[in-house]
Amino acid sequence: MTGFGEWMESFGMNRMRFGLENITELLKRLGDPQNDFRSIHVAGSDGKGSTCAMIYSILLSAGADAGLYTSPHLMRFNERISVNGRDIDDDALTDLMDIVRPVVEDMGSEGTDCTFFEVATALALLHFSRMRIGYVVLETGMGGRLDATNTVIPEITAITNISLEHADILGDTRERIAFEKAGIIKGTVPVVTANSGSVLDVIKGVANTRMSPVIAIDRGDVDIVSFKDGHPVMRYKGNEYRIGIPGRFQAENAAIAIECAERMGCSGEDIRKGLRDVRWHGRMEYLPDDDVILDVSHTAAGAERLAEDVLETYGRVTLIIGMFDDKDADGICRPLSRIADRVIVTAPGSERAMSSERLAEIMGKYSDDVSVAEDIGSAMDQVRGKGRVLVTGSLFMAGEARAYLTR
Numbered sequence: 001m002t003g004f005g006e007w008m009e010s011f012g013m014n015r016m017r018f019g020l021e022n023i024t025e026l027l028k029r030l031g032d033p034q035n036d037f038r039s040i041h042v043a044g045s046d047g048k049g050s051t052c053a054m055i056y057s058i059l060l061s062a063g064a065d066a067g068l069y070t071s072p073h074l075m076r077f078n079e080r081i082s083v084n085g086r087d088i089d090d091d092a093l094t095d096l097m098d099i100v101r102p103v104v105e106d107m108g109s110e111g112t113d114c115t116f117f118e119v120a121t122a123l124a125l126l127h128f129s130r131m132r133i134g135y136v137v138l139e140t141g142m143g144g145r146l147d148a149t150n151t152v153i154p155e156i157t158a159i160t161n162i163s164l165e166h167a168d169i170l171g172d173t174r175e176r177i178a179f180e181k182a183g184i185i186k187g188t189v190p191v192v193t194a195n196s197g198s199v200l201d202v203i204k205g206v207a208n209t210r211m212s213p214v215i216a217i218d219r220g221d222v223d224i225v226s227f228k229d230g231h232p233v234m235r236y237k238g239n240e241y242r243i244g245i246p247g248r249f250q251a252e253n254a255a256i257a258i259e260c261a262e263r264m265g266c267s268g269e270d271i272r273k274g275l276r277d278v279r280w281h282g283r284m285e286y287l288p289d290d291d292v293i294l295d296v297s298h299t300a301a302g303a304e305r306l307a308e309d310v311l312e313t314y315g316r317v318t319l320i321i322g323m324f325d326d327k328d329a330d331g332i333c334r335p336l337s338r339i340a341d342r343v344i345v346t347a348p349g350s351e352r353a354m355s356s357e358r359l360a361e362i363m364g365k366y367s368d369d370v371s372v373a374e375d376i377g378s379a380m381d382q383v384r385g386k387g388r389v390l391v392t393g394s395l396f397m398a399g400e401a402r403a404y405l406t407r
Contacts (some may be wrong), residue, residue, distance in 0.1 A: 007097055059135050064135050134263070343367045
């Protein structure tokens with residue numbers, strides 16, 4: 001009998017399938033655990049993980065029994081599934097595997113092979129059900145309409161900023177991507193978003209067909225009062241909030257979290273405490289012992305905001321960057337190059353990674369000092385102890401850098 005890690009690796013982490021048939025059947029055979037708790041479902045291109053973490057932190061501040069499911073993980077699979085502020089432990093994962101594995105194998109023998117993400121989602125939903133959790137915050141994996149998490153009927157949905165990402169899968173315009181993300185909207189269930197313009201029009205169009213009210217946040221109502229040590233203090237609807245996750249963009253995510261939390265019955269004090277106490281690794285996260293900033297930004301919009309915030313908070317940096325092949329590399333490299341005295345390009349450890357050579361060629365259009373490293377360890381060895389470093393481009397990059405620095 002293989003252990004949990006070996007079993008999950010057997011699915012191939014990078015193999016993807018879009019559609020709800022397999023996950024629906026898998027959950028049905030497990031007793032439809034997704035129906036055993038109240039949920040908040042979050043999609044988007046930028047900030048969806050941070051927004052989920054904020055809502056989760058607010059629920060915990062309110063004293064609720066709450067769960068959180070996010071993806072992917074930085075270092076360990078356990079990070080994806082959290083209950084009452086603690087990641088799931090190895091023994092619980094093994095117990096879940098013993099229940100889910102025979103069902104998955106039966107489906108496979110019938111010609112239905114589940115993917116890594118489908119199995120991971122089923123494990124999470126079953127765990128929340130068995131733990132009798134009252135509220136669960138769910139982050140979509142990719143897209144929304146055909147994402148494995150889209151089997152829940154939530155109390156409220158949220159759609160964070162929409163950017164060009166996964167264009168070969170979700171569509172080559174922000175409007176097409178918005179349509180896929182808006183697929184999480186359910187009949188009569190409210191949806192909160194801070195998107196505007198044509199993207200908001202798409203979200204409203206989908207919501208109207210499902211008679212779902214839209215809470216559209218005006219970005220002009222989100223006022224950053226101060227920005228110190230990377231942490232914003234924002235004013236929204238007459239109230240001030242300090243946000244525990246660094247970055248100006250987190251103010252917009254916080255406004256979405258506030259609207260969701262209010263509709264879940266959380267008090268103003270619970271909301272303030274939850275936003276103040278929230279922590280989320282890899283979001284402009286500064287590791288002072290190593291003088292390294294880790295960030296998971298992987299879109300052009302995210303890179304623009306990251307560059308502004310890092311320059312204001314930390315000054316110029318040495319940049320270590322790597323990303324997946326389906327990203328807008330040009331749009332990401334351009335703003336980041338402006339704050340980098342030196343750039344080291346490498347590739348995250350994934351079959352989906354963009355080659356270092358291709359990324360170096362793109363970055364070379366904007367920076368005169370670009371070199372290539374074999375992997376994140378080699379890149380870190382070149383710069384360690386030689387000034388401030390920013391590692392970004394994907395969650396995998398941030399995770400590999402954190403693993404290297406903490407091993």
